[in-house]
């Protein structure tokens with residue numbers, strides 16, 4: 344008897360990080376069941392994907408969704424709505440909420456709030472503090488925990504471990520790869536006087552390239568000393584990229600679309616404090632260095648650092664305005680526009696947003712269009728030109744630094760474990776998000 348499927352995505356160009364071709368994709372029970380020419384195989388539903396690209400579901404492993412405690416900016420529902428409208432099938436969310444996600448109860452609370460309320464699959468970072476350092480090996484193994492996060496430089500919220508002894512203790516206590524916000528806190532404190540009132544152009548002068556490089560060098564040294572692995576979030580400098588190229592055995596790295604799309608000083612002149620984020624958007628030389636690193640495979644993941652703040656919070660004069668900008672919904676369109684402009688290949692984009700995150704975080708059963716994997720899919724139209732508008736943005740923050748920007752390449756469909764969640768700008772199946780599973784790579788407790 345001929346095979347039957349719940350769903351067939353018909354005739355699209357299927358892209359994995361290591362190859363592509365026109366194929367039908369058969370999905371059954373939430374997983375990929377067959378890939379190839381499925382002819383007239385029976386299916387509950389057949390979706391015509393001819394002329395479209397069928398990508399492994401895009402993972403955004405760096406978002407701030409602000410629930411609990413800061414839901415005037417965003418919550419897990421609105422944040423994940425933006426994610427799936429933008430073609431994202433999975434998010435890993437940061438611990439700088441109120442309360443912070445720094446113990447088992449706070450993590451369990453986030454997981455229960457997210458379960459079948461978020462529109463995409465999810466994991467949550469546990470924030471490291473001096474108080475919980477000794478418990479981190481247990482905390483990182485709890486259901487729903489994607490990794491430990493350390494703020495080595497201060498940003499939004501109060502989480503901070505800036506000294507070598509504190510960071511060394513975290514690394515010693517943790518078995519999985521640890522994610523870092525890497526800016527040298529001592530140098531940031533020394534350079535406070537470089538902040539010029541009302542002038543956000545002074546943001547990258549205060550939080551300079553040297554502060555980022557110094558911290559990344561220290562983190563790599565401490566990783567080697569303790570025999571642990573680190574993930575450097577939002578790398579912003581050419582110098583860090585060049586340094587990290589020699590340390591891929593212990594350090595993986597992320598870039599954000601903002602740091603490879605916006606350029607200083609132009610963005611501060613155009614957008615004012617809306618362009619203020621940590622670490623800062625830097626000049627054309629650093630941006631070119633990041634592009635080179637992306638092309639060379641020195642960068643492993645592309646995360647949005649979606650950091651919604653209200654318009655009021657962003658309207659304070661510099662330096663009082665809050666640092667951060669929304670980005671989960673615009674990650675795919677901006678990066679596809681860069682693909683169309685020839686800055687990276689579509690396969691490299693797929694590596695950065697699916698295979699890369701799966702490898703770095705040890706995600707089980709996701710990150711590839713292959714039989715047996717979860718049927719997470721992002722369908723995109725590489726020829727479609729669209730203008731990013733405020734009315735399209737789902738974030739409760741209600742703004743984007745990219746409104747009015749025209750892009751070529753657009754997310755058309757989002758599928759999470761075989762369920763059609765978004766098609767052509769409309770939510771089809773709401774609230775099916777579940778906790779991500781991780782490979783059993785942990786040392787015995």
Ligand SMILES: NC(=O)N[C@@H](CC(=O)O)C(=O)O
Pocket residue numbers: 407439498499524619620621622648650651666667668
């Ligand atoms: N990136 C930012 O500028 N802000 C982030 C915190 C952070 O990741 O630094 C936020 O939570 O607002």
